[in-house]
Amino acid sequence: MTATIAYDRDVSNFIDKLSATGHVTHTSYRKTSVTLHHNAGRFSHQGLLEVWKTRPASAHFDIDAAGAVAQYVKVNEYAWAVGNMVGNQRSISIEMANETLEPGWRVGEATWRSAARLAGWNFAKVIGERPSKSNLFYHHRWSSTQCAGPHMDDIYDKVLEAAEAAYDLFRDSHPSPRPDTEPFPGTSFFHTGRKSPIVAASHQRLVAEDCNRYQSSADADTWGPGDVRSYAAWQRKLGFVGDDANGIPGKTSWDKLRVPNV
Known part of the structure; x- marks a missing residue:
């Protein structure tokens, strides 16, 4: 089974199941932004996969109503997400389950905060830039849609602030040495700084x-x-x-x- 990201929270793995739908392009690109979506329903991770089995769409991640994370596409690959070729090439897309449906399309706080935290991780570990209004987008940045909905538009500043805080956390963090780790003043190999x-x-x-x-x-x-x-x-x-x-x-x-x- 294809591995998910090395996040510090559980990530449910739907990568191979999504790949089986054919609704992903296995071509790698350098990512420069994160795009947030609402998934127009109160879907579970499995429920969203069922939608994508017949609808030609995909995203890198989904956050459910409880804030749990699932991954469907490798972060460097081309998801069928934003309706724009450059956007699909350059952006990491995160879907969010809705708390309410139209017209408000509310997204619960546990969900959007989890999405913002995951966005911060991707900015720190994949993109290498601090989140800002120039690289943290909603779906309507790329194509003619109201997604991620009026509620998310209203709280964009809060979402950006949470993503920035997560970026700072992950940028400055280093894994704690385990008892079996062998620090040694030699040549560094991994980004953790462990030397042996x-x-x-x-x-x-x-x-x-x-x-x-x-x-x-x-x-x-x-x-x-x-x-x-x-x-x-x-x-x-x-x-x-x-x-x-x-x-x-x-x-x-x-x-x-x-x-x-x-």
């Missing part, structure tokens, strides 16, 4: 053997040799679950790989 002679030697070996191939074998997005999410995906492929698949290089992971201690 084992990691450094394995880095050289993996690059030599083609890093993209290593990440593909882990069902990970290809982000280069130093990305926490690809390492976390590799841990999951090896059988680590929950907090153990945290993307932090450590002795337990490398022992399981039988990487020589050099």
